[in-house]
Amino acid sequence: MAGEESTDRIPEALTEEQAGRMLSAMNEVIRAGEEMRKLRAEMIKVLVGFGWTQDRIARLTDMSQPAVSKQVAKYRAGDPPPPVTLSLDQRDIPWLEGRLWGLAEEISETFYDTARCTRYVNAIARGRKRFTPENVDELRRLVEEDLRTHQPELPSGYRAAYDEISRALDLPSGATTTASASVRRALAHQIQRDRLRDGA
Known part of the structure; x- marks a missing residue:
């Protein structure tokens, strides 16, 4: 039995x-x-x-x-690549997506348990979310919600950065470099985070 x-x-x-x-x-x-x-x-x-x-x-x-x-x-082996411009004020879509990602990551780390964008940021980091127009729109919505919710605790530079990114995403321009979209995203992501931490 x-x-x-x-x-x-x-x-x-x-x-x-x-x-x-x-x-x-x-x-x-x-x-x-x-x-x-x-x-x-x-x-x-x-x-x-x-x-x-x-x-x-x-x-x-x-x-x-x-x-x-x-x-x-x-x-x-070929012609040397031209240096990539590192100015934060660039308006091509991969650069703007990288800036949005960097902003979202800063918000997520500051308010890890309560930020609405935390799950999205984690999914991007693990390769579960791609930078499709729909996903970028969703990330914008979550970041905007977090900026409203945590406005008293956040430096004003966070809202200013989001407004600038959001306006540029609505009217983007073409990239002026030969660097790939993933490279431009990664560079903009890091530069945006550093700028926010410096309080600029």
Whole structure:
């Protein structure tokens, strides 16, 4: 009887739905990792354009010297890339998306438990959310809601940055650089965060 009871409790094989959910989560991690490797390679190209040494790039990317040399040689095979403009006031969509992402991340870290944008920011970081027009609109809505909710505790620069980003997203212009959209997003994200922390 005991043997029969234990046999009854053995679960059947995974259902297709269960396997799909499990593999989907794995695929997200793998895809995010591949995208980060590609972004890192593109960032090396940007750093080469700034004239950085291979030693410096290797140290910052935590890559071996030969691996960096291989990347640098690939980019130096053709014309050197023009340096990327780092001015915050640029109006192409990837740059503005990066600024919005940086602003949302600052709000999320400041009010982690109560910020409406926290889940969205975490999903972006894990590669579960892409920068589609619909997702950007949703992130804008969440950031605007957080700015209203936490207005007394936030520096005025947060609202000013959002207003500037939002107006520019409504009337964007084309990019003036050859850098990829993901590189421009990553650069704008970091520069926006640094600017907010500096209180500018």
